[in-house]
């Protein structure tokens with residue numbers, strides 16, 4: 001049964017939910033549909049929500065749409081894996097290819113605040129060389145941005161989210177102190193450290209977007225461990241509780257439960273968006289349209305918006321829209337230890353090693369990966385054991401009963417861009433009457449070689465830390481990117497270095513789909529940094 | 543196997559600071575769920591009940607898990623997880639056809655419906671489905687291995703491990719909000735966490751698990 005915020009509009013009538021107060025409201029400015037606003041933004045996640053804030057603060061008129069609900073975490077979130085599926089994008093999608101992707105909980109959110117409402121908060125910077133993978137490391141493609149520029153925006157985002165991180169970070173160019181002190185490590189994190197020490201590589205506390213000290217109305221993290229099902233205490237610094245309250249204060253309007261189905265164009269320019277809200281299709285006029293629906297919904301919307309001017313979809317003169325879909329490898333090694341670890345306590349990843357993002361020697365593949373300690377909740381863990389190890393019956397029940405002694409390490413690994421990995425439209429329709437996306441994905445040889453190296457290395461680390469009965473979980477992916485790639489050349493990219501479409505000058509993309517490559521770190525900090533950068537570029541351009 | 547967490551009950555924390563009202567409400571509603579009417583034939587339902595018995599046996603000495611009701615609820619809602627393997631139909635159709643095929647496979651191999659097989663026979667049929675080594679013609683348009691790994695296993699396992707009895711049996715702390723945890727190090731336990739059976743310990747786990755408030 002859909003809950004109330006999934007059925008009843010919360011934003012409107014001059015107010016939006018106050019995410020810090022049960023039943024509370026904050027004022028919200030509203031714009032008429034016939035009023036041509038400066039920016040219509042589709043999606044309020046890491047890209048769209050951040051951008052809405054920065055553009056509103058720069059004085060632009062902004063309306064941001066999200067198909068998802070406007071939650072007040074304190075009143076709406078349960079500590080429950082099943083109930084909290086309401087945060088995921090569970091609309092119909094078809095998956096194929098030789099490694100069909102598992103979507104939903106794994107990689108797609110549908111909430112005001114986007115996937116950051118249920119993300120795991122790991123907040124990492126790209127290795128500088130990974131922005132120039134082609135010219136510096138000989139694979140993939142280059143980003144049309146300079147790492148020093150990104151470094152400045154990383155500073156801004158880390159401060160906006162009060163990232164809790166280590167005093168000094170072992171890898172890459174020097175960076176300032178993290179705004180908040182690192183969280184204490186749980187036993188699972190200590191096992192990562194022990195293994196890394198034994199193998200002679202660096203590790204550190206994971207920089208996390210959850211509070212280690214109070215901030216305004218938000219309390220510090222209480223180590224309840226339900227982060228990927230949504231944080232009911234507001235310690236998590238999601239877009240919902242950071243950028244969006246700022247956006248509202250600066251005069252942005254947010255429309256919840258508003259599914260954008262088509263972008264209108266006239267004479268080669270975008271004129272506004274058609275969206276379904278409260279049972280009716282509506283139209284919002286806008287001077288600029290920004291698409292920020294993440295790497296499946298962004299190309300889907302641009303493809304669905306095909307018209308006589310742009311028969312192959314908007315921003316698709318290169319033919320690359322929807323192509324070069326990337327995920328990240330999320331394979332793991334697990335084992336059993338005598339200690340009671342109880343990895344359900346605390347954020348799932350409290351320690352990390354980025355060694356293999358920065359070390360290129362000793363690899364028979366391109367790209368980098370990091371690995372982190374783990375803390376799966378019961379359903380997730382049961383699916384890992386049943387799926388990854390083929391356990392069922394009493395064997396599954398008995399193994400589940402030893403969960404408090406399990407330790408694991410999980411990689412976040414770089415997948416290369418391949419044109420055949422892509423999003424297209426199927427001929428089925430979803431509950432909105434819109435074509436269901438088809439997601440085609442296959443791993444290549446480079447990925448298989450990286451998986452082999454990474455799982456072996458993580459297995460050795462567990463062995464060195466004293467874990468027995470080890471096994472490898474070989475089938476998991478996370479994060480999305482790449483389907484509206486940014487670049488210097490209109491023939492090989494969808495958007496230009498300012499994230500503006502090459503074909504339609506007032507149509508922009510601001511989310512994970514602009515990534516030319518994904519590197520070996522979780523993407524959200526980079527998406528937010530790109531959004532801040534885009535806001536500054538827009539100020540210069542518009 | 544003996545219960546590793548004797549006398550530990552996640553539900554005993556229902557009215558403590560570990561459970562906010564929202565969590566209490568959703569778990570109460572789940573525990574009260576009965577199998578819905580108007581979905582699956584009697585025969586399919588019997589097959590599903592038996593499959594569930596074999597995949598996730600009930601915990602001993604604990605209130606039973608209503609896995610059947612939860613899985614049938616998902617089938618009735620034709621619930622989407624946000625992705626569908628291109629070779630499988632949607633949830634409801636996949637289950638209807640899959641259960642018919644499991645039943646047919648039992649008939650081919652053992653000459654009787656799945657619900658009436660011995661434990662060993664039932665497990666042999668399930669192994670065949672898991673490996674995709676099936677004989678019944680009902681599998682023609684439904685790849686057995688995919689039905690197993692994309693539908694049967696995730697749906698059943700997710701339903702079972704959504705239940706407090708299953709959480710208690712694995713020593714999981716259960717819902718935790720607004721109160722979380724204080725002691726994060728190895729071998730340290732907050733008073734409201736499960737104590738594991740340990741014959742060397744000065745006091746038995748049963749006794750330590752009585753402070754679960």
Ligand SMILES: Cc1cc2nc3c(=O)[nH]c(=O)nc-3n(C[C@H](O)[C@H](O)[C@H](O)COP(=O)(O)OP(=O)(O)OC[C@H]3O[C@@H](n4cnc5c(N)ncnc54)[C@H](O)[C@@H]3O)c2cc1C
Pocket residue numbers: 042043044045046047048065066067068105106107108109110111112113114115116118119120121122123124228258259260261292293294295297298301479480510511512513522523524525527
């Ligand atoms: C379980 C999980 C754990 C994760 N952990 C981490 C982590 O630890 N660190 C990290 O960096 N990243 C993590 N991620 C990834 C991170 O959350 C995403 O990469 C990031 O949020 C993507 O940002 P985005 O703006 O591109 O899209 P999203 O944040 O997904 O936002 C897109 C929004 O657009 C809306 N939308 C889409 N289409 C439409 C439409 N047509 N009309 C209206 N609205 C629409 C959606 O409802 C959604 O709210 C995790 C993700 C998941 C799922």
Ligand code: SF4
Pocket residue numbers: 210220221222223224225226227228230231232233234235236346347722
């Ligand atoms: S562990 Fe911290 S961040 Fe995660 S859900 Fe709990 S309070 Fe929120």
